[in-house]
Amino acid sequence: MAINKIGVLGAGTMGAGIAQVCVEAGYTVVLVDIEQSMVDQGLKGIFKNWDKAVSKGKKTEEDVGKFKGLLTSATDNSNFKDCDIVIEAIIENIDIKKKVMKGLDELCKADTILATNTSALSITEIAASTNRPDKVVGMHFFNPVTAMKLVEVIPGAETSEAVVNTVVELSNNIRKEPVPVQESPGFIVNRVLIPYINEAAILYQEGAASAEEIDKAMKLGANMPMGPLALADLIGIDVCLMIMNYFWNEFGDSKYRPALSLKQKERAGHLGRKTGKGFFDYN
Numbered sequence: 001m002a003i004n005k006i007g008v009l010g011a012g013t014m015g016a017g018i019a020q021v022c023v024e025a026g027y028t029v030v031l032v033d034i035e036q037s038m039v040d041q042g043l044k045g046i047f048k049n050w051d052k053a054v055s056k057g058k059k060t061e062e063d064v065g066k067f068k069g070l071l072t073s074a075t076d077n078s079n080f081k082d083c084d085i086v087i088e089a090i091i092e093n094i095d096i097k098k099k100v101m102k103g104l105d106e107l108c109k110a111d112t113i114l115a116t117n118t119s120a121l122s123i124t125e126i127a128a129s130t131n132r133p134d135k136v137v138g139m140h141f142f143n144p145v146t147a148m149k150l151v152e153v154i155p156g157a158e159t160s161e162a163v164v165n166t167v168v169e170l171s172n173n174i175r176k177e178p179v180p181v182q183e184s185p186g187f188i189v190n191r192v193l194i195p196y197i198n199e200a201a202i203l204y205q206e207g208a209a210s211a212e213e214i215d216k217a218m219k220l221g222a223n224m225p226m227g228p229l230a231l232a233d234l235i236g237i238d239v240c241l242m243i244m245n246y247f248w249n250e251f252g253d254s255k256y257r258p259a260l261s262l263k264q265k266e267r268a269g270h271l272g273r274k275t276g277k278g279f280f281d282y283n
């Protein structure tokens with residue numbers, strides 16, 4: 001399956017990064033969001049990254065000119081009609097993702113691959129909302145997309161081997177390291193990482209140590225580049241909580257019970273870096 005034109009749906013944190021790395025690898029990309037303001041913000045971030053790369057001598061003006069020629073944007077999904085793959089990176093909500101995938105299925109050409117960047121949701125369930133479950137696949141990038149090498153490639157129950165192979169090849173072409181993983185809540189990284197963050201949040205709520213002390217201990221004692229609570233703030237406390245709740249519902253095992261401190265911070269609107277405050281204060 002040849003990939004020439006890539007659609008990216010959602011111009012937020014992940015979608016903009018995915019569009020950028022695909023364009024830099026020479027693919028024609030259309031970046032779509034429901035909100036014009038998000039499209040503008042996504043493009044602004046991409047252009048800023050390119051300006052920075054030029055000023056550091058990592059890219060030339062000519063490179064950037066070429067990239068800009070490969071990238072278009074829109075607020076209408078009809079722009080995906082001639083895409084060979086559409087990578088969905090919208091809000092992590094199963095009902096919205098299913099509705100959006102159904103719409104893409106009706107709109108895209110018959111052989112278009114529909115990939116989802118979901119952090120934890122079931123690929124099989126998302127695929128079942130379409131008439132092409134064999135062409136729906138998980139393509140899980142990491143934040144920030146431009147820096148993080150990993151892409152987890154997750155087939156649903158009916159995803160064809162050819163589609164998995166195509167997405168593995170595409171991941172290599174955009175200079176990422178694909179790791180195929182069978183479907184399971186949270187795949188590999190979030191299955192290990194989010195309960196780890198949750199455990200740190202439980203320690204914090206027990207008053208065992210301060211946020212600073214917990215993070216310091218994990219950096220110095222486990223050689224983590226960043227402490228678990230600073231990482232929660234970076235990912236977004238709402239995102240961590242949503243994934244933890246998903247594990248709890250899916251596995252029905254109390255070891256996945258979400259930490260009260262995560263719930264309290266979400267209820268208070270302290271979602272981490274994006275709101276200026278979480279376990280740490282960024283103001």
Ligand code: NAD
Binds near residue numbers: 091096
């Ligand atoms: P974000 O909130 O930054 O961006 C989401 C974008 O989707 C917004 O611009 C929003 O306007 C748009 N959107 C919402 N509904 C839409 C619709 N129906 N049609 C078109 N656009 C729509 O979110 P994000 O952090 O980029 O996350 C996107 C996806 O990537 C989620 O599934 C998330 O779980 C996953 N993910 C996030 C991270 C992370 O660290 N942020 C890492 C890996 C995967």
